Amino acid sequence: MASIITPWIFFIQILAIASSSEAKVSAVIAFGDSFVDTGNNNYIPTLAKSNFDPYGRDFPGGTPTGRFCNGRLHPDFISEGFGLKPIIPAYLDPKFSISDFATGVSFGSASTGYDNATSDLLKVIPLWKEVEYYKEYQEKLRAHLGDKKANEVISGALYLINIGTNDFILNYFGVPRRRSHFTVQQYQDFLIGIAENFVKQIYSLGARKLSLISLLPLGCFPVERTMNIKKPLDCLEDRNKAALEFNGKLKAAVAKLSKNLPGLKVFFADAYELLFQLITRPSNYGFEVVEKGCCGTGLLETAVLCNPHTPFTCPDAEKYVFWDSIHPSQRTNKIVADELLPLLKQQFL
Numbered sequence: 040m041a042s043i044i045t046p047w048i049f050f051i052q053i054l055a056i057a058s059s060s061e062a063k064v065s066a067v068i069a070f071g072d073s074f075v076d077t078g079n080n081n082y083i084p085t086l087a088k089s090n091f092d093p094y095g096r097d098f099p100g101g102t103p104t105g106r107f108c109n110g111r112l113h114p115d116f117i118s119e120g121f122g123l124k125p126i127i128p129a130y131l132d133p134k135f136s137i138s139d140f141a142t143g144v145s146f147g148s149a150s151t152g153y154d155n156a157t158s159d160l161l162k163v164i165p166l167w168k169e170v171e172y173y174k175e176y177q178e179k180l181r182a183h184l185g186d187k188k189a190n191e192v193i194s195g196a197l198y199l200i201n202i203g204t205n206d207f208i209l210n211y212f213g214v215p216r217r218r219s220h221f222t223v224q225q226y227q228d229f230l231i232g233i234a235e236n237f238v239k240q241i242y243s244l245g246a247r248k249l250s251l252i253s254l255l256p257l258g259c260f261p262v263e264r265t266m267n268i269k270k271p272l273d274c275l276e277d278r279n280k281a282a283l284e285f286n287g288k289l290k291a292a293v294a295k296l297s298k299n300l301p302g303l304k305v306f307f308a309d310a311y312e313l314l315f316q317l318i319t320r321p322s323n324y325g326f327e328v329v330e331k332g333c334c335g336t337g338l339l340e341t342a343v344l345c346n347p348h349t350p351f352t353c354p355d356a357e358k359y360v361f362w363d364s365i366h367p368s369q370r371t372n373k374i375v376a377d378e379l380l381p382l383l384k385q386q387f388l
């Protein structure tokens with residue numbers, strides 16, 4: 040008997056050693072807007088909420104969580120892909136504690152932006168306040184794990200930063216204030232300056248593995264197509280152009296930061312082209328509808344306008360690139376995560 044069992048035990052030991060010595064990310068920590076907000080806005084007074092049906096109808100248990108989606112967001116899938124939990128809890132959610140947050144947490148707030156004037160529009164959490172919450176989190180983590188272990192979590196975590204969409208679609212192109220003071224190029228530069236300061240700030244707090252996600256083709260979001268008066272339901276080219284230019288500047292800023300800050304790895308996660316492919320060649324990916332979201336007419340509804348009484352909501356969101364007029368469906372989020380995961384693993388494991 041022993042002669043048969045022993046090689047197996049030996050084999051299992053080898054596997055155990057191989058997996059324990061494998062590099063890991065300790066946690067997935069998200070900053071930004073609705074693309075990463077897993078429920079923080081439920082706990083602040085704002086209209087930018089989604090903790091009601093039909094949001095979350097394809098989430099485990101069919102529960103609306105405050106995610107702006109029918110299901111999970113891309114950070115949830117990325118966390119799972121790194122062998123961490125499949126659901127990233129929201130920092131303000133009292134159902135979770137620091138022991139949950141030790142392996143992943145989101146500070147994201149739907150409708151926020153780099154620009155304080157953007158977060159002011161719907162009274163959501165500004166980026167600087169997300170950083171304040173992150174500092175508070177670090178204190179709680181140190182109290183919970185001790186300094187040494189807490190520092191390992193902080194420096195070993197993967198930070199997913201997804202922000203900037205609302206600075207353009209809600210703020211710059213939505214209300215006149217910034218447009219009357221900045222050209223779109225000047226506004227991009229203003230936002231890039233804030234992005235650089237933000238990275239420097241969380242670097243000084245101990246973050247080392249950062250992924251800044253690009254803007255998507257904003258002009259092809261259903262809500263933007265709805266506003267296209269000249270060519271009804273076509274993408275708004277000026278929004279796409281603004282996003283592409285911003286992405287080019289962000290990419291350059293990321294390269295500079297990686298070079299100048301010792302020990303910091305920042306990755307520019309470009310999802311623009313992938314989304315553009317989904318939107319222009321939907322059938323290649325099994326999608327049937329791109330011009331409108333699943334919720335309601337799909338032309339305008341998001342947040343409180345996408346609610347249990349909204350008529351015409353589609354029966355199968357899997358066929359839609361967008362869940363509501365601004366936010367990708369769960370299937371799109373999964374496709375984005377699947378595309379980014381190998382790149383993130385290559386960078387950070």
Ligand SMILES: *[C@@H]1O[C@H](CO)[C@@H](O)[C@H](O)[C@H]1NC(C)=O
Binds near residue numbers: 155167233
């Ligand atoms: C945003 O507001 C915070 C808090 O008032 C302030 O510290 C920060 O400098 C502001 N950011 C910009 C870019 O003005």
